[in-house]
Amino acid sequence: MSYELCKITELIHNCSGLLVGAGAGMGVDSGLPDFRGKDGFWRAYPPLSKLGISFEEMANPRWFSENPELAWGFYGHRYNLYQSTNPHVGYRILNNWVKKFKIPSFVFTSNVDGHFVKSGWDQEILECHGSLMRLQCLKNCGQPVWNSNDTKDHTFEICSDTLTCLSPMPKCPRCESLTRPNILMFSDFYWDCRIHSIQEKQLDQWLQKHGTENLLIMEIGAGLHVPTVRFFCESTWKEFNCNMIRVNPRDSQSPTGVISMPIGALEAISKIEEAM
Numbered sequence: 678m679s680y681e682l683c684k685i686t687e688l689i690h691n692c693s694g695l696l697v698g699a700g701a702g703m704g705v706d707s708g709l710p711d712f713r714g715k716d717g718f719w720r721a722y723p724p725l726s727k728l729g730i731s732f733e734e735m736a737n738p739r740w741f742s743e744n745p746e747l748a749w750g751f752y753g754h755r756y757n758l759y760q761s762t763n764p765h766v767g768y769r770i771l772n773n774w775v776k777k778f779k780i781p782s783f784v785f786t787s788n789v790d791g792h793f794v795k796s797g798w799d800q801e802i803l804e805c806h807g808s809l810m811r812l813q814c815l816k817n818c819g820q821p822v823w824n825s826n827d828t829k830d831h832t833f834e835i836c837s838d839t840l841t842c843l844s845p846m847p848k849c850p851r852c853e854s855l856t857r858p859n860i861l862m863f864s865d866f867y868w869d870c871r872i873h874s875i876q877e878k879q880l881d882q883w884l885q886k887h888g889t890e891n892l893l894i895m896e897i898g899a900g901l902h903v904p905t906v907r908f909f910c911e912s913t914w915k916e917f918n919c920n921m922i923r924v925n926p927r928d929s930q931s932p933t934g935v936i937s938m939p940i941g942a943l944e945a946i947s948k949i950e951e952a953m
């Protein structure tokens with residue numbers, strides 16, 4: 678389905694609430710890798726290519742017990758990257774809309790980069806895979822999840838040949854055990870989901886308050902590879918019988934009634950902004 682920018686700007690102006698569902702495609706325009714396919718992942722992490730470890734294998738909590746230096750090499754590298762990268766201007770444009778037009782908004786994202794929080798959504802957000810900006814105790818000693826910035830060890834020195842972490846790895850402030858990022862990995866039975874549960878409740882309340890009248894869902898860069906965001910947006914769209922825009926340059930096919938913008942996140946947001 679082709680899109681008309683004037684229709685889209687009208688939907689934004691008239692909505693009772695804007696629900697942004699964002700996947701990896703939102704981050705690529707900031708210059709972040711999306712780990713799409715083995716080759717994409719290995720281009721970003723040559724040492725893991727040498728070891729033959731795929732993203733699905735690497736994103737597994739067992740590395741923290743079996744090879745903590747490699748586990749923190751991988752996650753420490755990503756932490757450094759997400760911290761040192763600025764969210765692209767599309768984040769600021771979105772934030773300007775909700776401020777300028779006083780639109781209640783909520784973000785549902787699978788991205789663990791913390792970039793929506795950096796861009797102003799520190800409360801109205803559900804990070805469905807957690808966040809690399811938070812830590813949890815590997816031993817689950819009872820210490821509540823905490824922000825990575827709260828600890829002194831918040832930058833990592835990583836060996837570029839072996840991807841091992843050379844700097845001290847963050848310790849639990851309560852029991853001194855090793856920590857891990859508070860993100861949902863594969864085969865992950867130890868993810869501390871308490872913050873996630875709080876965020877879920879907040880989203881529920883937000884939807885009851887702002888979703889029942891004239892909700893607008895804007896799904897951005899959420900593909901079929903890990904389809905959590907896409908499924909959530911589609912099921913919410915059906916449940917609330919509302920309007921939805923899908924921004925996706927690759928997996929742009931959409932159910933009838935959904936407006937599809939088959940272009941990248943930043944390009945789509947910029948085009949809408951120009952038409953505003």
Ligand SMILES: [Zn+2]
Pocket residue numbers: 814815816817818819820849850851852853854
């Ligand atoms: Zn602990």
